[in-house]
Amino acid sequence: MAGKRTILITLLALALLAGIGVGGYHWHKAWQEEQFLTVPPETPGNDVIFRVEPGQIFTTIARNLKDRGVITDARRFLKLARRTGRDASIRAGEFLLSTGWVPEKVLSELTTSAGIMKKVSVREGLTWWQTAREIDEAGLGSYAAFAQAVTDPELLDRYGIEAGDAEGYLFPETYLLTPPRGDRSRYMAETMIKEFIKNATKVWPEGLPGFKELHRAVILASLIEKETGDVTERARISGVFHNRLRKRMLIQCDPTIIYGLGPEFDGNIRKNHLLDKANPYNTYVHRGLPPGPICSPGLDALMAAVHPEKHAFLYFVAMGDGSHHFSKTLAEHNEAVAKYQLRRNRKTYRSTKQ
Structure with missing residues (x-):
């Protein structure tokens, strides 16, 4: 009888120890879980x-x-x-x-x-080569790789750009991207073209026009973008260009000459530049719009190009405060040029509204 009692006690003790062991194991696992979740x-x-x-x-x-x-x-x-x-x-x-x-x-x-994220802010009115510098400086790609991307026939064809490069279609915007492994120039170029298409649908909500009409609007918008120092004047400046084109007058837009001179332009337009027929972008000697956009315009400039203000103005001249004086006759325009340009105060003169 005593032997049976001993066996029973032993079994109970073993069971208790086993229970303690299992409980201890679970407690230890729970403690490890708690440590994992709460201790860095x-x-x-x-x-x-x-x-x-x-x-x-x-x-x-x-x-x-x-x-x-x-x-x-x-x-x-x-x-x-x-x-x-x-x-x-x-x-x-x-x-x-x-x-x-x-x-x-x-x-x-x-x-x-x-x-x-890496940020690159591409403002309105930059040429593709100025945009390439922004991409390069932001560490998102290289100037050379971006230049190759914007002239890549396969990329242009993919988005229906029937031109030699993507000038005008690199939409100005602030872009945020994950820091790249390798050069992201092509990705940036494609992203900017996609952003152009997205914004262009706001100008043509019923569907984008054919490329010829679209390209003409982008060219005109690029001129408006470069000529506008006061954003409230975009539609009026557009109206001037529309009026001159309708009358087959020369556009006579300085920024087109500058674009045709390329990245090496030193900042000074000379008389020989105004007379240079070899420059296809010289709107002082070639009628109509230049052969392509001279920058990438923003949405407001695109809107203005398609929806110009209706008026009879044929000329405008900068007044030195960012805005322009608009004239209907050449005589009035010449008076404005003498007043605001020939007799301007170079110390206070500015090209953009402040």
Whole structure:
């Protein structure tokens, strides 16, 4: 009887120990989970630039995070993401993370933030080569690669640009992009062309016209963009160009000459430039619009080109405050030139409205 009692006690003791062991195991696992979720890998933490490649699977991302010291357990990080329904929400890009963050903050940054972005602001009225310099300076590509992209026949054909380059179709905008691995010049050129098409639908909401009509509007808009110092005058300046074209008058637009002289223009228009018939963009000797756009115009200039102000003005001259004096006759225009140009104060003269 005593032997049976001993056996029973032993079994009970073993069962108790087993229970304690199982309980201890579960407690230890729970403690590890709590530590993972609430204790960052380092205190204080260090910044880590972390990149997620497009199409990269979550298990690889988690493993890379652990290798970089941002998390302590890749498997638990995957479980956290699955439990909260975010395992398919990681964004491709470059992120600034910290080894002093808990996993929830890391996961939130990877699934909700745009990450580190490079910004390039391309203002209205830039030529393609000026835009190329902006891309180069922003670290998004090189001047040479951008020049190659904007003249690439395959890219131009893809978007129906029946010209030798994309001048006029590189829409001015502030662009935010993930820092590139390699040269992003072609991507930038294509992105800007797509942005042009998107904005052009606001000018032609019923559908873009054929390329000949579209190109004519873009050329005219580029002239308006370069001549406008006061944004309220765009439609009026457009009206002047429309009137002169209708009367078969020379456009006589200085910025067209400058464009034809190319990137090496030194800033001074000389008499021989005005008389140069070899410059196809010289609207002082060649009638009609120049052969192509002279910059990339913004949306307002495009709108003005298509919807000019109706009036009888044929001339305009800068008054030195960013605005223009508009005239209906050559005599009136000559008086305005003498007043605002020949007798101008060079110290206070400015070409744009302030």
